[in-house]
Amino acid sequence: MASLDAFLDMMAAERGASRNTLEAYRRDLLAFDAHLARKGHLSETATRDEVRGWLASMAATAAASSQARRLSALRQYFAFLYAEGLRRDDPTASVDAPQYRRSKILNGWDMFKCTLAFEMFFKPLNVEALKDVSYNFDPRNQLLQGAVTEFKRELAETAKKLLDQGLSESHFPRLDQLASSIQY
Secondary structure, eight states, rough: TTTTTHHHHHHHHHHHHHHHHHHHHHHHHHHHHHHHHHHHHOOGGGGGHHHHHHHHHTTTSSOOHHHHHHHHHHHHHHHHHHTTSSSSTTTTTTTTOOOOOOOOOOHHHHHHHHHHHIIIIIIIHHHHHHHTTTTTOOOOOOHHHHHHHHHHHHHHHHHHHHHHHHOOOOGSHHHHHHHHTTOO
């Protein structure tokens, strides 16, 4: 890969790529070069099918996000070669990035945090009650005591909901301890 150093120099000078980014590009591009060398081909003359073949060869061993990152490195490299007049085409132009799905399943801790944040900050009852406190943190303040009592009750309900959904108490902190730690 004779043009690799020129590409990395451009990335550093024109785009301000960090050392770690440059190392990642180098690693990904050298892996592509090694893949083609095993087949007796050069990366500078790679075809779209060779790019797709390399991505397909990683399907079983690399996450889709890693494949997408490697394809991005190739795209930038071949765009550089094209811009410099070293290639007349870009073999990555019509190559689709691997599809990957981010997990939409929340673990118990994430569910707890989302539910707690909602209960604490977005329920109109709590916000309205706290708005009227006017920063009077006297423990005898009835509005503050009511808000804390309501919050503790809602924490207990949240714990019950999470347990009803099949989560064990080990998936979220002890809500009774959390509720008793409220200071005012």
